[in-house]
Amino acid sequence: MSHELPKTYDPSAIEVRWAEYWVTEKLFSVQTPEPGSPESAKPIFTLLLPPPNVTGRLHMGHMLNQTEMDIITRWQRMRGFTALWLPGTDHAGIATQMMVERQLATEGKSRQGLGREAFLQRVWEWKKHYGGAIQAQMKRLGASVDWDREYFTMDENLSRAVIECFVRLHEQGLIYRGKYIVNWCPRCMTAISDLEVVHEDFAGKLYEFRYPLADDPKQFVTIATTRPETMLGDTAVAVNPKDERYKKRVGKKLRLPLMDREIPIIADDFADPQFGSGAVKVTPAHDPNDFAIGLRHNLPQINVMDDQARINENGGPYKGLDRYEAREKVLRDLEELGLLAGIKDHTLAIGKCDRCKTIVEPRLSTQWFIKIQPLADRAIEAVEKGEIKFTPENYAKTYFEWMRNIHDWCISRQLWWGHRIPAWHCQGCSHITVARTAPAACEKCGGAKVTQDNDVLDTWFSSGLLPFTVFGWPEKTRDLDVFYPTMLLITGFDILFFWVARMIMLGCHFMADHKQGSVPFKNVYIHALVRDADRQKMSKTKGNVIDPIEVTEKYGTDAVRFTLASMASPGTDIAFSESRTDGYRAFANKIWNAARFMFMNLDRVEGASLTASAKPEQHSKLENRWIYSRFHRVAGQVNQSLVDYRFDEAANTIYKFFWGEFCDWYLEIIKPALSGAPEEARDAVTLLGDLFEGSLRLLSPFMPFITEEVWHAMYEGKPPAKSIALAQYPELDQRRLNDQAEEQMLVLQDLIEKIRNMRAEMKVEPKVKTPVKIHAAAEVTKLVTENRGMVERLASVDGIEFVSQSLAQRPGARSTPKFEVALVYEQKIDVAAERERLTKDLTKLEGELANADRQLGNQQFLAKAPAPVVEGIRRRQGELHTLIEKGKAALAKLG
């Protein structure tokens, strides 16, 4: 039989097969719909994969991100959208260059030794060999992306678009070149942006120096610094203009020790009279604040370090020393001169390079910048006006906070791997020609000797353009018309500024006249961080990194995906625990076995078919009306949860339905029908198949592998579509909702559970069936009578007797507002335990009644609370009275 499943659920056996199938069959490739074609009538859903670094390996953060994206994309696709999820890879300037340099180092080679051309060749080779790791992992995890459209940020067309953007921004006066203090990484030997600097508290020292007055070396001004070596580049000492202590000294000169240079005492508000001596040394070439002071006072800028943070020729005798060697020597020398006034412990924040953790040196250098304010203004507006929505909403605040305090963006990097800046320097007149292609001559003097700028662009510049460059911009393509703006961006908050904000700025700028709006995406869903089970951040040094592929191989991709989805509630980090994943593997196993049960019955029942249509009379059975009602209600809830990006709610809703209702109740209820008369059995199989198939579709975006496997098995190799992923997503059908059936089932479930509970309490042997007595209103008696078989089977009951007198006082009996039930069983009950149970119940009920009485006795409550609430409490009050009465009587009877 082709629909037979192996006895044990082995995820690895089925997952690899389907992962390959989805890729080779190109199931998720999207053709750009032609105008006027039927396809063009479908709504469009576009989603851009945040491109992982080409050097990257998949980590749990990626897996969470991709799981969420895949769930949404599969769901939208099944709902009838043209769903395009576009994958790509980022060239990752610094990271990749470092990687290849490290590789070269093991061969005793260096980037400089190789030269630019040969080095880039090497990087491309490296990319060819090692660059596809993440894509391979994504394919294994079944990400439903369109692999035919995969891009790399250094692809020729994308590179052309990057150059085009740079040139246009330059033409518009939004890119300039200037000398500024930048964060300089002496190891990477490049400038890095503010965002690439991570600050850390560091237990350092605060050193106090005495600078002698030029005209009176016996008198001093004391200054404090945490970086003594920068004094070599001091060009002033600043004091606050309001500081009385220094008023008469402003304008005088100091003699800078060691360098033997005269520097002025200047007045500037930056100097804080409360801090240290109130006087502060000014080093315009090595500190951003000092740089600003220097500009205000027209001070010289003396750069005393080279690109590896060694003292350069401006540092006189210290030339050639590393910055920290220089620090020691400066301190020794000053001490010898008696000018070292003190050393204190001082905690300071130091900046480290995000990539290599080297301490960053603020350093004056010439870089390219983007004038950000005009772009930021529009980007702020786009979010304010609701053109872009953040989920969770409060990330908009964080976004505004940053955007309103934004600084110009340093976009040049002193690297070789990346998009080289399209600017050519004239050897003759030093003019810089910015152009799309290499100019034959300088645009100013006509000189033929022009050389291209050595720098490349910040990686985030090119990735910030992706939402439109991936669709062929600057050409006016149909893709751009159809797919821009993207519908959604799903990413982590860690790249909110790096990437999200930049895409908004650049998208709004370059797509200003797009007919569907300029913003690059309409919604941003920010997800949490994945931590380990102890809420620790995963890091290599801690050794607590969970490899998604490893955990996937252990539990199955479906289980890992479901874990991540079910824990992805907005605003909280995910503490990933394997015990939870283990639980969801059990869920997958449950699905598997339920499927086996279905197939087993299909084979056993003659003439049964899973795909026939059900006879209407089947719906006369309560359990069928009930389960269809539940299914549709659940489908409605799941769809709504996904609209709200509540992956956790959606996952938990399906889980509870499938396990808690479909398997635990429905399958158990229909077992007799399945082995009943042929007609009845055939109908039962048909309904079972129908519900199962619907449940699989409902589950498919969350657990694509197991649902695909079972779904194909159901159709015995002749499925209505190539994949369940192309089938339709279940929607709520109002006509299937049946409140009465749901209420009635709740009564029966409650009855069955009460009987089971009594049996457990009286320690009835599991195999022994017992008669029960039930006292209930006519309506409930009728309900139980009609479903007598269900109750008897599921509660191990042997005969139900309906009695007219109350059973409440029978030892061990259970009373509810709907019925009283007692077990007919010759066994002494444990009086003490029974008393305890009754007392406990009573206490709870009395507490609740007191509460209800208090509320109903309160005129304000009656006047102000909505009628349904009052009614509900009133009804409950009645029930409580009865239940308490019965409880008390039972207790009294116990003696």
Place this chain on the structure above:
RNA sequence: GGGCGGUUAGCUCAGCUGGUUAGAGCGCCUGCCUUACAAGCAGGAGGUCGCAGGUUCGAGUCCUGCACUGCCCA
């Protein structure tokens, strides 16, 4: 220093615009190999919702303060 979150069962987390008995998974206890599933089934124990005030007929939910804790930015 500025900003944003979190504190609910032993653990990890839900709890939507305030409304009748605060839920789930894992773990724990008891009993079951009931022919789909022991990766299972059935039953059960376990919570003064961080603390103190306030608003309200009514607060886990809203407000204020405090404590602890995490993150982002400088």
